[in-house]
Amino acid sequence: MEKQQEAARPESKGPKRQRRPRRKHNKSSANATGAKTPAAEQESDELWSIQDFKVPEVEGKVRFHDLNLPDRVLKAIQKMGFEYCSEIQAATLPATLQGYDLIGQAQTGTGKTAAFLIAMISDFLDYPVEGERPNHFPRGLIIAPTRELALQIADEAEKLTKYTNLNVVSLVGGMDYDKQRNQLETEIVDLVVATPGRLLDFARNKKVMLNKVECVVLDEADRMLSMGFIPDVKSIIRMTPHKERRQTMLFSATFPKDIQALARQWTFHPQEVSVVPKETTNKNIDQVIYTVSDDQKWPILKKLIEENDYQRTIIFANRRDETRDLNEKLKQANINCAMLSGEVSQDKRVKTLSKFKDGSIQVLVATDVAGRGIHVDNIDLVVNYTLPEDPEDYVHRIGRTGRGGEMGKSVSFATENDSFMIPEIEATIGASIRCEYVRDQD
Ligand code: AMP
Secondary structure (H helix, E strand, O other): OHHHHHHHOOOOOOOOOOOOOOOOOOHHHHHHHOOOOHHHHHHHHHOOOHHHOOOOOOOOOOEHHHHOOOHHHHHHHHHOOOOEOOHHHHHHHHHHOOOOOEEEEOOOOOOHHHHHHHHHHHHHHHOOOOOOOOOOOOOEEEEOOOHHHHHHHHHHHHHHOOOOOOOEEEEOOOOOHHHHHHHHHHOOOOEEEEOHHHHHHHHHOOOOOOOOOOEEEEOOHHHHHHOOOHHHHHHHHHHOOOHHHOEEEEEEOOOOHHHHHHHHHHOOOOEEEEOOOHHHHHHOEEEEEEEOOHHHHHHHHHHHHHHOOOOOEEEEOOOHHHHHHHHHHHHHOOOOEEEEOOOOOHHHHHHHHHHHHHOOOOEEEEOHHHHOOOOOOOOOEEEEOOOOOOHHHHHHHHOOOOOOOOOEEEEEEEOOOOHHHHHHHHHHHOOOOEEEEOOOOO
8 A cells, every 4th residue: 555655656855955946837838737637728728828918027026927837827826816926925936936945924915825825836736746646645735723714725726726637625624524524535635725623633534644745834823823723733744744855834924932943843944034024014004092991992883883984894802702792782783794703603604704705794793713814805994892812913903904005994992901911012013003092972
């Protein structure tokens, strides 16, 4: 059995010091990117050429054209409407496409998902698996702390692999176990996008084998730490090939000491890239703290939503019961809202998110865990109904707005019970936040 697996193994990546050379891609080399189904082949190669993807050269910007990517990936990138690399993509792709490990400091909204997916997918296309391969041996593994984030990564992976025969499978908790098991049993799996618990479950039961994984991505590592997933992630990493024989990319918005240590332990001569510029993030977000009493919070919130013309808003609270109460109050005020918290079923959460995305829900009330990884563009307002206990959550929360160069607004309520946390939050974001004292109105 072991022999058979070895035979099915793709060309070895070898020790990381001997990086795999990039394949050259030009119009005529598109066919060298891996065996395709006839339909995919036709659509990818005959009906589309790089000539269809016209992006002018602009000084200081990196075009995807400049990175020697397979045409199938370029076509997907074009269909997704991307033209130039985002900062994290421009900073990481030249190295990650060569197989280098990466420690990346980047928040959501920077384009980090496409950054790691494009590197992984291009490599898999450049070095297709020769011959037979057992179903449940993925080539790429992406681990994310929450289901929402994992599903959004899987969604982007589906789009980027649309013109290839690479198969993406999500293994996430709270969703149909049997369906996921069935996929592992019946489909060739190239990329697995997973949350730690469910993945470990499948891996321990040998439903998915991780010892042939070529590339591992750990997304939002700081969040995995704060959610207590590190022991699970450690067990998972131990099941993958040694770090010299796999590519590892670790992303985190913040780098507390524990994450720095794990990042060192899990990567091999990594490139280190930091693209957070907190100042930039903050510049795009008009942040204000209202010092209020508990009684003032609700009327001010209602007024804020009204004044903001019921535009897309996320309200964060620290506890489930707070989100539940707020959701009720908003409903009674005829505000089109829904909540995302641990007590909402996974199916419902996915539906809620898609309604929020299409605009049929305008206000979302969320806890940090549930609100994590909400990748919805054009969120106008983020309200911290209660200040987060962990200042890093503040960064994550307000990062939902002011994305992609748009201006966003965040309003945080601080009461006498929690305003002692403001200095720590300011230290974390590296800037002071405007505070306004709200008087009682009679
Ligand atoms: P992320 O930081 O991965 O959550 O990405 C934030 C958003 O930016 C997502 O909606 C992506 O689809 C989008 N995006 C990623 N890369 C680019 C790019 N190069 N150009 C335009 N949009 C992008």
